[in-house]
Amino acid sequence: MTSATSGTTTPERVGDPVGLHRVLDPDPATTRVLPQAAWRLDTRPVLWDDEVRVRVERLNLDAASFRQLREEHGTGEAVRAAVLAIVQERGKMQNPVTGSGGMLVGTVEEVGLGSTLGLEVGDRVATLVSLTLTPLVVEDGLARWDGEGEQVPCDGYAVLFGRSVAARLPDDLPAALSLSVMDVCGAPALTTRVCAEHLARTGTGPVVAVVGGAGKSGSLSLAAAREAGATRTIGVVPHEQEAARLRAAGLADVVAVADARDPVALRDAVADAGGPADVTVVCVDVPGCEGGAVLATADGGTVVFFSMATSFPAAALGAEGLAADVRMLVGNGYAPGHADLALDLLRRHDGVRRLFEERG
Known part of the structure; x- marks a missing residue:
């Protein structure tokens, strides 16, 4: 299959539109669960045919999750460490206590040839599906986040499936404001x-x-x-x-x-x-x-x-x-x-x- 952006050829990788191919456990050979219910997700950057990879600019943690993290960990530094640990362990942001996650803003950096999401490389988008089912990698250690607010500056990447939902950011509103609105839309x-x-x-x-x-x-x-x-x-x-x-x-x-x-x-x-x-x-x-x-x-x-x-x-x-x-x-x-x-x-x-x- 040919990448929509790089022009490189990769083996045929036909994905399931709900992301079952990204579930790492339980053993997908014996038990099938959806990505949201899975403990760990496959975060490899190489795309299946209908996927989209987004360069992440900002995460928005849902209110219940952020409240629980603050109550459990106290300081902003400890909250940041807890979020990093969750993402590194699970390949997604899913609070193990509340079960919830949030959403993200970023820029599309690669689109699979079979994607039906209507997105193009360079689009700035907000994902309208939960971080609890979105493969996510954080590459900057959340160094720009003080752990004191729900919006998290972040450099990394995320993967959207064939049945994910994303919206282009409007030009007339600040990105952080748009993200807050879309998180609860x-x-x-x-x-x-x-x-x-x-x-x-x-x-x-x-x-x-x-x-x-x-x-x-x-x-x-x-x-x-x-x-x-x-x-x-x-x-x-x-x-x-x-x-x-x-x-x-x-x-x-x-x-x-x-x-x-x-x-x-x-x-x-x-x-x-x-x-x-x-x-x-x-x-x-x-x-x-x-x-x-x-x-x-x-x-x-x-x-x-x-x-x-x-x-x-x-x-x-x-x-x-x-x-x-x-x-x-x-x-x-x-x-x-x-x-x-x-x-x-x-x-x-x-x-x-x-x-x-x-x-x-």
């Missing part, structure tokens, strides 16, 4: 869909509560809910400092303050703000919010869990124990057009952009 897309379904089913817009409304995914979800016809948007935050930020952003009709880990407090805060909610979107990066989200949601309503800190057994068993007739959705990070939707929300809503820029 699944949340506003699913929020839009669920609100539209409620409107079509009932003829009225839903009451939407977003837990963690001043955060990145939360602010985008509030903006998306309003544009999708919500009759009332409720932003729930943990303390008054966050409440002031969210009020200044103007994204929620009502801002409520409650500890989302206290189910009664969350239920009462949403009720006092005009709930219960027809749609509750959970966008916080701390565990223990499942019961409160269920209690804050009306019978027949929907809870969307957009947090890697969610315990899905706790959510399911908790709803059963509360005799709560609610639909619960796992926040899939992918939906057609999700990146463009999220970037357009940022452009149109100054409050969203301000919250993103305040968080860096």
Whole structure:
């Protein structure tokens, strides 16, 4: 096979579009697992036919993973060492405690002749698939990262599969800002869909509560809910400092303050703000919010869990124990057009952009 960039000839290497050929364990001859479930991935730079190799500029660790690493390791230097150790051991960035990773920005440096991703050498892209399933090599020891923030300057390379998803970076936004938006772009897309379904089913817009409304995914979800016809948007935050930020952003009709880990407090805060909610979107990066989200949601309503800190057994068993007739959705990070939707929300809503820029 001929490389799309180098012109060198390599043996025929036909890859599986979901990346099974990159899984190193368990023994692929006896047990097949997807790259996300695998412990180790093959990170060799030579491409299979449908792959793309990206020169990495920056990683964006997901919020739940970064929080856990900071809590366990304390100092930024120790966090940096922990991330390096994970990538070196596993061939990908997958926090062994949270199971989550993040995404990256980089420049396409080689495209397999069978690739269908529509990318060209030189494109600056953000990957819209998780680092938990992306073969990754760090070549600079993360020397430019102090371990104090979720965005990680990095020199190395990553490999995308035939069914990976990547988006070209827009020219009108800073790369770091685009990366932050694309990292959470699944949340506003699913929020839009669920609100539209409620409107079509009932003829009225839903009451939407977003837990963690001043955060990145939360602010985008509030903006998306309003544009999708919500009759009332409720932003729930943990303390008054966050409440002031969210009020200044103007994204929620009502801002409520409650500890989302206290189910009664969350239920009462949403009720006092005009709930219960027809749609509750959970966008916080701390565990223990499942019961409160269920209690804050009306019978027949929907809870969307957009947090890697969610315990899905706790959510399911908790709803059963509360005799709560609610639909619960796992926040899939992918939906057609999700990146463009999220970037357009940022452009149109100054409050969203301000919250993103305040968080860096």
